[in-house]
Amino acid sequence: MSPLRNLSRLFLALAIPAAACGEGTGPVPSSVAEIGIDSAAGPLIRTVTVRLSEAAPVEVTYGATDGSTPVLTIAADSAAIEHRVILPRLRAAREYRVEARVSRPGERALTRNFRTGALPPSLAPIRLFTTGQPSLPVALIEVVGGTQFTGLLIVEDGEIAGYIEVAGALFGSTRRANGDLVLLHPADGLLVTRLDGTLIHRLPQSGPGTAYGRIHHDVTATPTNTVLFIANETQVVGTETVVGEALWDWNPEAGTVVRRWSAFDHLAWPADAGERSVAGNWLHGNGISFGPRGNVVMSLRNADRIISIAPDFSRLEWKLGGTTSTLALADADRFFGQHYVTEPALGRLLVYDNGFDRPGGAYTRAIEYAIDTQAGTATRVWQYRASPDIYSSLVGSARRLPNGNTTVLFGMLGGQSGSSGPLSAVEVTPAGAVVWRMTVSPQLTRLYRVTPVASLLGEQPGSFAGR
Secondary structure, eight states: OOSBOOOOOOOOOOOOOSOOOSSSSSOOOOSEEEEEEEOTTOTTOEEEEEEEEEEEEEEEEEEETTSOSOOEEEEEEEEEEEEEEEEOSOOTTOEEEEEEEESSTTOOOEEEEEEOOOOOTTTTTOOEEEEEOOSSSEEEEEEEEESSOOEEEEEETTEEEEEEEBSSOOOOEEEOTTSOEEEEETTTEEEEEOTTOOEEEEEOOSOTTOSSOOEEEEEEEOTTSOEEEEEEEEEEETTEEEEEEEEEEEETTTTEEEEEEEGGGTSOTTTTOOTTOBTTBSSOEEEEEEOTTSOEEEEEGGGTEEEEEOTTSSSEEEEESSTTOSSBOOGGGOOOSOOEEEEEETTEEEEEEOOTTOTTOOOOEEEEEEEETTTTEEEEEEEEEOSSOOOOOSOOEEEEOTTSOEEEEEOBOTTGGGOOOOOEEEEEOTTOOEEEEEEEOTTEEEEEEEEEESOSSSOEEOOOTTO
């Protein structure tokens, strides 16, 4: 059974005559013949079908009639008689105005109103408390634990502005170039979906006949729009059966899984083990991302180690952390039980350091290193620690934004696995000033990651005709 729980399949088709908005004493001709609005995907998603009298690109603009939401415009650039446009970032229980017009001078727009539904019972009790203003308007929140909801939340202005519910848990997600989402589900594998919840492709979880092992903990879109994911790999080393990690590259359109990287080819058991390593869970890979050169940086939690894999998968470029580190690191700058890693700029490494089993006290931080492979060093150049300290024993993320700020998620509810709480996210400047903060009500107990974005489907700030 698919883990995507779409709500009841209500269809609302609103066909309107070819009348236009604008000033004047009578109707102004428009190339837009009619509009249909489909509400079947749930309360916070609408699909608009725009039918034209002749093939042309269109622009669809929408916003709440009471001014409580941004006015957004989506452009459908292809010349077609009919355009289907998904409207993202809708809020619950609002009256919306939508207008469509052909993208050329002198064209008038057609308008129609629709109303969004109420949040479902699994989401209605959730409260998001925010202060300040984030640099990017939308946050994608991966919910791995909650009293009623698990899945992907889309949040804007402290309100839920979309969601995809996933039964059980969500252990990672990524966005492809066309805006489609890839969700990592522990039981169902990788699910490629549209924002309206439509399932497009699926890579099943490991089983008889699959070359890859159990898919877990992270997935990321590649520069060529394929999908890279972590999977367990099991080999016999001496007398022990060891569960390590592999990376696989999946092409959803072709249905093929290609280009494998194996930890067994580049790391040694037990020499590259850590204090939490056991044969049944040697490395516990929990984060992958692409660096500026096409290299892959990978977090190996059980070994307290991060590695950089060459773009062609042929070798390890360096190892940071643990007893076999190839880069020197001061004791005060060590990371423990980390959960996320990126290379935001050439030679810079940003790590979400959970501080699990940290000697001398438990606290969680985001820490950035300058990597010098010639000198063989990793030097701390920046960090953010909350004041007072927050300890999040598991999950969490640190993401660098285009303006140089960093969004840090402390993803554990207080009291869970020794975590202090609060479950919160902050955006901080390079100087450490908090410019935005979000805390959540206890209906959400464990958040995997937060990803700030400027848009979901290319929507941009817009305005209605005549305004």
